[in-house]
Amino acid sequence: MKARVSVGHELMRRKNAVFFTISRRFIRVWQRNWSVYRKTWKVSFLPPLFEPLFYLLAFGIGLSSFVGELSYRGFQVSYISFIAPALIAVNIMYNAFFENTYTSFVRMYYQKNFDAMLATPLSLEEIITGEIMWGATKSVIATAIMQSVISLLGFIHYPQGVLILPLSFLGGFAFGSFGMFITSIMPNIEIFNIPVFLFITPMFLFSETFFPINHLPDWVQKLSLLFPLTHLVRITRSLSFGLLDSGLLWNLAYLLIFSLIFFPLALLKMHSRLIK
Amino acid sequence: MCGRIDDPKGKSRVEYVIEAENLRKVFNNFVAVDGISFQVYPGECFGILGPNGAGKTSTIRMIYGFSPITSGKLRVFGLDITQKWRKIRARVGVCQQDNNLDADLNVRENLEIFAQYFNISRKQARGKAQSLLKFIALEHRQDDEVINLSGGMKRRLVLARALINDPDLLILDEPTTGLDPQSRHQVWDRLRELRSKKGLSILLTTHYMEEASQLCDRLIIMDHGRILVEGKPADLIRHHVGHVVIEVDDPSPKLRIFVQNHNLKHEDLGHRLIIYGQNQDSGRLFQEIDDQFVNENCILRMATLEDVFLKLTGRELRE
Ligand SMILES: Nc1ncnc2c1ncn2[C@@H]1O[C@H](COP(=O)(O)OP(=O)(O)O)[C@@H](O)[C@H]1O
Numbered sequence: 001m002k003a004r005v006s007v008g009h010e011l012m013r014r015k016n017a018v019f020f021t022i023s024r025r026f027i028r029v030w031q032r033n034w035s036v037y038r039k040t041w042k043v044s045f046l047p048p049l050f051e052p053l054f055y056l057l058a059f060g061i062g063l064s065s066f067v068g069e070l071s072y073r074g075f076q077v078s079y080i081s082f083i084a085p086a087l088i089a090v091n092i093m094y095n096a097f098f099e100n101t102y103t104s105f106v107r108m109y110y111q112k113n114f115d116a117m118l119a120t121p122l123s124l125e126e127i128i129t130g131e132i133m134w135g136a137t138k139s140v141i142a143t144a145i146m147q148s149v150i151s152l153l154g155f156i157h158y159p160q161g162v163l164i165l166p167l168s169f170l171g172g173f174a175f176g177s178f179g180m181f182i183t184s185i186m187p188n189i190e191i192f193n194i195p196v197f198l199f200i201t202p203m204f205l206f207s208e209t210f211f212p213i214n215h216l217p218d219w220v221q222k223l224s225l226l227f228p229l230t231h232l233v234r235i236t237r238s239l240s241f242g243l244l245d246s247g248l249l250w251n252l253a254y255l256l257i258f259s260l261i262f263f264p265l266a267l268l269k270m271h272s273r274l275i276k
Numbered sequence: 277m278c279g280r281i282d283d284p285k286g287k288s289r290v291e292y293v294i295e296a297e298n299l300r301k302v303f304n305n306f307v308a309v310d311g312i313s314f315q316v317y318p319g320e321c322f323g324i325l326g327p328n329g330a331g332k333t334s335t336i337r338m339i340y341g342f343s344p345i346t347s348g349k350l351r352v353f354g355l356d357i358t359q360k361w362r363k364i365r366a367r368v369g370v371c372q373q374d375n376n377l378d379a380d381l382n383v384r385e386n387l388e389i390f391a392q393y394f395n396i397s398r399k400q401a402r403g404k405a406q407s408l409l410k411f412i413a414l415e416h417r418q419d420d421e422v423i424n425l426s427g428g429m430k431r432r433l434v435l436a437r438a439l440i441n442d443p444d445l446l447i448l449d450e451p452t453t454g455l456d457p458q459s460r461h462q463v464w465d466r467l468r469e470l471r472s473k474k475g476l477s478i479l480l481t482t483h484y485m486e487e488a489s490q491l492c493d494r495l496i497i498m499d500h501g502r503i504l505v506e507g508k509p510a511d512l513i514r515h516h517v518g519h520v521v522i523e524v525d526d527p528s529p530k531l532r533i534f535v536q537n538h539n540l541k542h543e544d545l546g547h548r549l550i551i552y553g554q555n556q557d558s559g560r561l562f563q564e565i566d567d568q569f570v571n572e573n574c575i576l577r578m579a580t581l582e583d584v585f586l587k588l589t590g591r592e593l594r595e
């Protein structure tokens with residue numbers, strides 16, 4: 001366990017050096033969640049399998065007769081192929097975010113799993129990192145399942161589409177870190193409704209998911225660019241259409257910066273919540 | 277203070293398992309542990325006794341590096357807790373106050389997956405889990421979900437889980453609180469068996485005096501974050517209470533005068549008088565009191581740790 005990153009040297013000195021360490025041991029926490037997942041995989045993999053089908057049926061077929069074709073970055077695309085990649089992006093967001101909010105909260109608060117782990121050689125930072133990595137992994141699993149379905153229907157262009165899988169890990173990491181940050185400041189589980197209603201639902205609707213944003217009011221467009229989901233949708237959609245260009249690096253950079261803000265923030269806030 | 281003591285023969289040097297010096301824990305402005313010092317020797321079963329809120333849990337949480345110390349010095353296995361917490365935790369087994377078993381896993385998985393947190397290989401973990409399940413007599417329930425276990429079984433499983441890394445120090449926070457007498461005795465049996473194991477030291481907190489008398493070689497009694505006394509259970513009883521206790525319900529004024537005149541160590545609770553008999557003559561004293569001053573409800577019994585505890589920490593209710 002030599003690879004070590006220390007977060008917040010100053011805090012570390014002040015708080016007696018204990019716990020501000022991350023080593024590869026976080027994998028143990030990930031493994032625990034993976035073991036639990038394997039017990040219920042037969043149920044867990046059903047939603048990402050069927051949800052895209054429901055959406056494609058309702059929006060793609062139900063709505064497309066009203067919408068017809070639309071133009072995206074100079075291309076004429078069918079409505080159903082416009083929303084198919086967005087469904088993947090939304091799923092990436094949902095899987096990591098909900099794993100690291102409700103489910104992590106249950107493990108932390110009700111099951112006291114973190115307390116038990118803190119009596120082993122694991123640091124709190126490793127526990128939280130393991131949880132976020134697991135959230136990202138769930139995004140990858142869901143993406144793999146969903147992408148297979150959507151690919152079979154012919155909406156994803158390959159080989160560019162292959163990149164959606166590693167992208168789902170980054171996206172999952174970003175939304176998982178954000179979710180974990182929310183978890184660290186939530187007094188109880190009911191209040192999660194508020195961040196969902198404030199952030200997740202608006203993102204779901206206004207991140208260029210179901211319609212292009214260029215004819216929306218200017219301020220909505222600007223706000224939309226602040227949403228990490230907008231950037232995730234743009235990359236996913238471009239990859240699905242087989243468009244790989246340097247403009248995507250900006251979207252990628254945004255997701256990276258978002259992660260680099262919320263991941264340490266989640267660690268710090270969790271530390272002050274749990275280490276007393 | 278150095279981290280070693282000479283053993284009686286002066287041949288080898290033995291380290292303290294735990295060495296706390298002026299240890300403090302402050303939450304915001306509340307002092308939970310107020311500068312305590314004590315040492316635990318290898319192979320010893322050491323007890324921390326005290327009423328609710330005395331600071332027992334706060335103390336042991338610092339010892340296994342769960343919560344940072346506010347000030348003072350704390351060494352475990354001769355290692356500084358603020359620096360070597362990971363090494364220390366690898367050699368410690370902890371039963372926390374709540375049964376925080378993993379509700380998503382069954383009985384066997386609770387042990388096997390916990391072993392992975394210590395970097396114990398899967399194969400080794402499987403073997404250890406089986407022998408520990410045997411030790412706590414839960415082999416037949418190994419595939420059950422933990423929510424289906426009784427309170428006593430959960431407690432035993434928590435104990436087994438704390439042993440998964442073959443610890444040199446076992447820390448138990450109120451191991452039998454909330455258990456029925458049968459389950460409690462089962463846990464005690466397991467602990468007694470462990471106590472005789474070579475090289476294992478045990479630190480336990482409790483507010484059951486019987487538990488402390490039965491299990492602890494040495495103990496401290498804490499209250500309000502401070503240590504009131506330290507010693508062996510029998511010594512503490514002899515020193516603070518004596519050999520026997522005479523309890524008289526509804527004592528008459530005459531008896532009170534008798535007790536005053538004879539300078540007997542006692543405690544007057546109003547409706548009850550507790551007289552501490554210091555020596556072997558207490559039997560005769562009891563006869564005298566029983567014959568002359570009391571009609572009924574006069575009891576002579578052996579002094580216990582509970583008498584010491586109540587005498588030192590007072591009788592008023594906590595929390
Ligand atoms: N995290 C905390 N924040 C503030 N006060 C605390 C905290 N933990 C414990 N205390 C207080 O410290 C005192 C000692 O608690 P504790 O060590 O749990 O006592 P015991 O285990 O002896 O019952 C109590 O008054 C308790 O309320």
Ligand SMILES: [Mg+2]
Pocket residue numbers: 332333334373449
């Ligand atoms: Mg306690």
